[in-house]
Amino acid sequence: MKRLLLTLFLSSAGWCASYDPFLLETQLSLLPKIAVLEKNILTSNVKSPIKILIAYDRGDDDTAASCIKILMSKFNGHINGRPISAIALPFDKLDGTASYHFIYALKASMSQLSKVHNAVGTSGAITALYDADKLTDNGLLLSIRMERTPIILINAKALRQNRFSFPDSLLEIARIVQ
Amino acid sequence: MMNRFSLALLFVPFSLFAAEADTDLFNTLTDDINTITKTAKDQRANIDYLPYIMTVFEGEELSRAGASSLKEALSLAAGVNIASDNLSLFNPVIRGSNPVAYGQSKLIVDGVEVNDLFFDGYTAYLTMPIDMIKRIEIVRGPGSYSDGHWGYAGSIIVTTYKKEPDTDKNSRWFTSAGTHNTYKAGASYAMRENDFAFAADLYTVHDNLSLPYGQDGLSNNLLGVANAPLSRSGNAPSSTDATMFSFSLAKGDFFSDGRISSYRHGSGGGINYALATGEDHYNIDQWQLRAGVHYNVEDFTGTFQASIVQDSFISHQLLAPEGLQFPSLNPPTTLVTYVNGFYGEHEAIIRTYRVNNTLSGSVMGGEATFGIGKSWSSVTSEKTITTDRDSGTGMTDYSTILPFFSPNGSINNLTTYLTYEKVLSSSLCGYASLTVDKRNDLSAQVDPRAALLYTLDPDNLIKLSISHAHRNPSWQEMYTLNNRARWGNPNLVPETVMAYETQLIHRFEVDHSLSVNFFQLNNEDQIYPQYNSTFLRYEYINGSKSKIRGFEAEWRKRYDETSFYGAFTHIWAEDGQGATLPNAPSNTARGFITHTLDTNWYGSLAGRWQSATPRASTDPRSDMKSIGIIDTSIGYKLPKFQSEVQLTAKNLFDKNEFYPSPTNTYDGDYPSSGRTFLLTFRGTF
Numbered sequence: 098m099k100r101l102l103l104t105l106f107l108s109s110a111g112w113c114a115s116y117d118p119f120l121l122e123t124q125l126s127l128l129p130k131i132a133v134l135e136k137n138i139l140t141s142n143v144k145s146p147i148k149i150l151i152a153y154d155r156g157d158d159d160t161a162a163s164c165i166k167i168l169m170s171k172f173n174g175h176i177n178g179r180p181i182s183a184i185a186l187p188f189d190k191l192d193g194t195a196s197y198h199f200i201y202a203l204k205a206s207m208s209q210l211s212k213v214h215n216a217v218g219t220s221g222a223i224t225a226l227y228d229a230d231k232l233t234d235n236g237l238l239l240s241i242r243m244e245r246t247p248i249i250l251i252n253a254k255a256l257r258q259n260r261f262s263f264p265d266s267l268l269e270i271a272r273i274v275q
Numbered sequence: 276m277m278n279r280f281s282l283a284l285l286f287v288p289f290s291l292f293a294a295e296a297d298t299d300l301f302n303t304l305t306d307d308i309n310t311i312t313k314t315a316k317d318q319r320a321n322i323d324y325l326p327y328i329m330t331v332f333e334g335e336e337l338s339r340a341g342a343s344s345l346k347e348a349l350s351l352a353a354g355v356n357i358a359s360d361n362l363s364l365f366n367p368v369i370r371g372s373n374p375v376a377y378g379q380s381k382l383i384v385d386g387v388e389v390n391d392l393f394f395d396g397y398t399a400y401l402t403m404p405i406d407m408i409k410r411i412e413i414v415r416g417p418g419s420y421s422d423g424h425w426g427y428a429g430s431i432i433v434t435t436y437k438k439e440p441d442t443d444k445n446s447r448w449f450t451s452a453g454t455h456n457t458y459k460a461g462a463s464y465a466m467r468e469n470d471f472a473f474a475a476d477l478y479t480v481h482d483n484l485s486l487p488y489g490q491d492g493l494s495n496n497l498l499g500v501a502n503a504p505l506s507r508s509g510n511a512p513s514s515t516d517a518t519m520f521s522f523s524l525a526k527g528d529f530f531s532d533g534r535i536s537s538y539r540h541g542s543g544g545g546i547n548y549a550l551a552t553g554e555d556h557y558n559i560d561q562w563q564l565r566a567g568v569h570y571n572v573e574d575f576t577g578t579f580q581a582s583i584v585q586d587s588f589i590s591h592q593l594l595a596p597e598g599l600q601f602p603s604l605n606p607p608t609t610l611v612t613y614v615n616g617f618y619g620e621h622e623a624i625i626r627t628y629r630v631n632n633t634l635s636g637s638v639m640g641g642e643a644t645f646g647i648g649k650s651w652s653s654v655t656s657e658k659t660i661t662t663d664r665d666s667g668t669g670m671t672d673y674s675t676i677l678p679f680f681s682p683n684g685s686i687n688n689l690t691t692y693l694t695y696e697k698v699l700s701s702s703l704c705g706y707a708s709l710t711v712d713k714r715n716d717l718s719a720q721v722d723p724r725a726a727l728l729y730t731l732d733p734d735n736l737i738k739l740s741i742s743h744a745h746r747n748p749s750w751q752e753m754y755t756l757n758n759r760a761r762w763g764n765p766n767l768v769p770e771t772v773m774a775y776e777t778q779l780i781h782r783f784e785v786d787h788s789l790s791v792n793f794f795q796l797n798n799e800d801q802i803y804p805q806y807n808s809t810f811l812r813y814e815y816i817n818g819s820k821s822k823i824r825g826f827e828a829e830w831r832k833r834y835d836e837t838s839f840y841g842a843f844t845h846i847w848a849e850d851g852q853g854a855t856l857p858n859a860p861s862n863t864a865r866g867f868i869t870h871t872l873d874t875n876w877y878g879s880l881a882g883r884w885q886s887a888t889p890r891a892s893t894d895p896r897s898d899m900k901s902i903g904i905i906d907t908s909i910g911y912k913l914p915k916f917q918s919e920v921q922l923t924a925k926n927l928f929d930k931n932e933f934y935p936s937p938t939n940t941y942d943g944d945y946p947s948s949g950r951t952f953l954l955t956f957r958g959t960f
Contacts, residue, residue: 115833115871117786118333119320123311130304156836158874159914177300204835230784242785244733245324245704246312266301270308 116160116204116227117243124227124241125167125201131239131249132199132223133177136262147176148196150222151185152213153203160203161185193218202226202237210235221259233274248272318439319412319432323736326696326706326726328415328778328792330829334408334436336838340867340879341908341923343451343459343953344480345408345433346401350883351865352413353827353842354429358858359934359945361544361760362557363486363513364398369415371823371848371859372428372796373770375803375937378749379428385438385523387534388424391561392586392625392652395749399538399559402480402517403433404459406449406957409441410434415827416794417744417774418708418724425692425710425722427746427772428796437476437521440465444917444959453923453953457482475522484541485510489943492548497759497940498595499811505596507550512541514556531566542592546619547760548940555592561585575636582631585655587624588680594619594661604664604677611667618670622658623680625750627651641697641705650688657682659757681754681763687715688747702730712745720745720769738778738792745769752802752815759812760940761804768817773797786833796823806939813937820851823859841866855889858935860901862886874912881906894938904930918958925951 129149132138138147149168153161165183174181188202188209193216200222202213213224214236225239226232229250232240238255241247249271255261256273315321319331330352342348349355349367358366358374368374378395381388390397412432418425436447440463448462461478487510492498494506516539523532538559542551567580595601595617603609631648659679663671674682694708706726713719726740748767755763778792798821804813825846832839842865848856867881888899905928910921926932926949933944 115786115836115838115869117320117833119315119318120785123315123320126307126311127304130300130307134300134304156871156874159912228785242733243315243321244730245321245698247308247315248733264298264301266298267304270305 120241120243121160121164121227122167122171123243123247124225125164126171127241127247127249128201128225128239129168129172129176129181129199131263131267132225133179134263134267135223137221138198138223144179146180146182147198149181149183150195150197150200150216151183151203152188152191152200152205152209152216153185154205154209155187155189157203158185158187164201164203188212191216193220196220197222199223199225204228205231207231207234210237213237223261224255250274318410318434322412323780323782323788323790324704324728324730326704326728326738326740327418328738328740328776328794328827330413330415330842332411332413332840334405334410336869337408337411338405338921338955338957339838339869339877339908339910340840340881341906341925342405342881343923343925343955344401344405345403345411345431347925348405348408348411349401349413349431351840351867351881352411353829353865354415354844354863355413356860356863356885357934359947361492361548361936361940361945362546363540363543363945364394364396365401366396366398367401367429367431368859369413369429370794370796370825370827370844371846371856372772372798373801373803373821374858374935376746376749376752376770376801378746380431381424381426382431382433383424384433384534385435385521385532387532387563387565387582389534389536389561389563391559391588392584392627392750393559393588393623394751398540399517399519399536399561400433402515402538403519404449404451404461404478404480406447406955407435407437407461407463407476407478408433409436409439415792416740416776416796417722417742417772425712425744427744427770435476435521436463437465437474437523440474441959446960447957448960449955449957451953451955454951455482455484455948457951457953459955470525470527472525473523475520477520478518480515480517482515484513484515484948486513486543486946486948487511488544488550488946489941491545491550492760492940493595494942495939497548497811498599498601501600502595505598507596509550511543511545511551512553512555513543514541515539528569529566530568531564533562533564535562536560542590544936544941544945545594546590546592546621546758547594549593549595551592553593557588557590557592560587560589572634575634577632577634579632580630582629584627584629585624586627587622587656589623590619590621592619593617601664609665611665613662613667615662615668617662619662619679620658620660620670621679622656623654624656625652625684626655638695639697641695643696644694645692647691648689650686650690652687653685654680654682654754677757679755679757680750681756681765684750684754685715686750689713704728706740712747714747716765717747717768720747720771734782736780738776738780740774740776742774742776743771744774745771746802748802748815755815762807762810762812762814764815767802767815768800770801770817771799783832787831789828789830791826791828793826794824796821798823804937821848821856823848823856836871838869839866854892857889857891857894860885860888874914876909876911878909879907888935890935891938896938899933899935899944902930902932904928904932913958916958917960918956921955921957923953923955925953 224237229240229242337348382397414430446464451459463476465474519536521534542555545551565582597616599613629650633646635644659673692710708724710722724742776794780790782788800817827844830841863885869879884903908923912919929950
């Protein structure tokens with residue numbers, strides 16, 4: 098009976114990640130602000146909305162919807178005086194046809210993160226992901242991990258390749274990972 | 276090159292604007308980082324970097340794992356065992372530290388210590404439904420990361436949804452029904468508008484549990500050899516009725532909060548180790564009211580607060596069965612037969628007034644907090660009404676001549692503390708604290724603590740700490756009178772502990788870590804009831820030393836759709852004479868898995884196991900057997916209604932779980948409920 102129960106339990110199929118709520122909220126509070134510090138975004142049309150995409154795995158719909166709520170609530174609909182427009186899309190619906198200023202990926206496999214990378218296309222979107230351990234594997238730019246303080250992680254390779262330009266003051270407080 | 280130069284000229288005004296904008300934006304970013312750092316510390320989101328060995332659970336994580344109350348949640352945590360007694364009072368025991376004494380750990384709910392003064396325990400709060408709780412922090416070892424609260428073996432810090440509502444939801448509700456006519460219901464609400472904030476929560480818990488006890492203490496001559504044949508066994512009332520309401524108000528720098536808790540429980544094994552029957556019950560009620568103000572003095576922030584707390588213990592119980600024979604009071608030579616048994620109504624009310632001031636700020640590059648507090652507690656009411664001791668029938672008031680609790684009990688405390696935390700280098704952080712506690716009639720207790728946190732690299736950390744702590748004797752241990760099961764001793768001195776702890780933490784990746792901690796606790800002057808064969812009663816004494824050494828390992832992983840928590844604790848515990856310490860199992864394991872099946876369905880499996888529990892050397896009974904308990908739950912989310920339904924099965928295989936009874940009281944150990952089911956609806960609005 099015990100073995101059967103355990104087997105049934107562990108063999109149940111399902112695909113929905115679990116998240117550290119504090120880390121999630123911290124990332125959603127800081128990462129959009131960091132993205133807006135990038136010179137191209139900062140100097141683009143100040144009246145146009147900042148377009149944010151939350152990319153998620155099937156089953157993470159609730160978390161993605163919650164991310165949008167948190168973003169709208171944290172920034173009261175505006176970052177640096179510019180309105181925010183945020184949508185959520187599953188990884189398998191990402192393509193390069195739409196352009197975004199900032200793409201944030203929830204928990205994902207390597208291949209799903211590659212789709213995020215590909216979805217950037219020519220839009221020059223700033224990319225970030227929840228799982229900081231996968232930052233350097235897929236060419237995404239930003240993440241945050243929680244140590245004593247929130248640590249901003251910047252992927253040096255992605256920074257160089259995409260010629261993103263951030264203020265020196267940001268680079269001084271961030272941890273550049275190779 | 277020319278092109279670039281021209282473009283640069285063209286963009287000069289905009290670039291200047293951009294530079295100004297990015298400076299402003301960067302400043303708000305650093306402000307946010309500082310705020311998050313403070314919040315992370317306050318909400319224990321970065322516990323790996325705090326100078327304590329602690330475990331933090333989110334309420335939702337625990338409810339997913341099938342825990343339905345604070346007690347059930349604590350029983351899933353590393354190093355925590357729940358002990359109980361003849362009244363079914365519960366006592367979370369941390370790392371095996373003195374299971375027979377309440378007050379070994381402090382419970383702090385929304386920043387307020389709630390241990391009741393009578394027992395120094397918090398049984399009433401252990402029924403708090405998990406749906407009211409946003410977060411539980413379990414600090415193992417002396418001290419506590421909450422200003423002015425000093426646990427002895429550990430501290431439990433509970434934050435409710437009332438105190439910290441979720442970002443996008445400020446109101447919650449739940450209702451449950453289950454085995455033993457259990458029903459629970461509750462809700463919390465929080466609102467904020469400009470500088471005004473209001474929050475409140477309310478819950479009620481009921482069951483009509485009845486538990487099977489073995490032969491009661493009369494069989495061991497606790498009420499004399501002549502009464503031994505009156506010993507009984509069978510089902511005893513263990514029902515629970517608990518209701519709690521709390522509120523908080525804040526306007527600008529002023530704040531006020533209050534809590535009222537009503538807890539009624541069946542008398543179970545009885546105050547005198549005589550089996551309770553029928554409507555026998557006791558109440559442990561408490562109310563608190565607090566008001567204060569935050570203020571600034573130059574670069575320091577301060578908080579002044581004043582509070583009033585009332586604790587009461589009320590019991591209505593048949594204390595000995597029909598046919599009891601006992602000498603009369605006047606003269607003491609006549610034998611009185613209590614044809615309807617010996618009934619008792621007892622009431623003790625203790626009121627405490629407290630003022631406290633804390634001041635925090637930066638000192639020499641570190642963060643310092645200084646606090647000073649004074650409290651005055653005294654008995655405001657004591658009633659002892661029992662069956663007439665000369666005729667054996669009718670009720671007589673013995674509050675003056677045979678009080679069950681000293682009506683003159685009075686305790687004043689003056690406590691000062693200083694904490695200092697400083698980042699010494701990029702990889703080293705130091706922490707020091709000093710507490711001085713002076714209680715009337717006792718010498719001042721001085722408790723220093725020092726801790727270091729060393730970051731080897733972002734994925735590997737080491738913590739080291741040395742602490743001294745004390746536990747003042749509780750009112751029950753000092754002032755209980757005329758009760759053969761517990762006789763107080765006003766000359767008790769505090770228990771003390773010297774603790775040496777270290778913890779290694781390895782983070783494999785985000786949301787995946789393993790920690791191992793090693794500890795040694797040298798306890799002295801441990802307080803426990805010892806049987807006095809001359810007076811035929813259990814008296815509280817400062818009896819023993821104990822040395823507890825051990826290690827704990829905790830593993831946590833949020834792995835895609837599945838979250839894991841696993842913990843193992845091993846202790847080597849011995850008393851002052853080198854004998855194995857009783858009532859503390861050497862090995863305990865805890866764990867749970869929560870699994871999201873799809874958008875709607877989720878499930879969990881939780882388990883706890885402990886090795887055999889040793890007895891006192893004077894106890895002829897064999898050790899309590901090892902036991903493993905498995906719980907499971909399944910839930911279905913209803914996003915359209917912002918709600919969900921969950922079915923939980925506790926003790927799935929209906930194992931007989933017991934709590935150790937003291938030597939020469941009950942023949943068997945204290946029982947607990949077997950398999951139970953609970954159906955819960957919960958939601959937000």
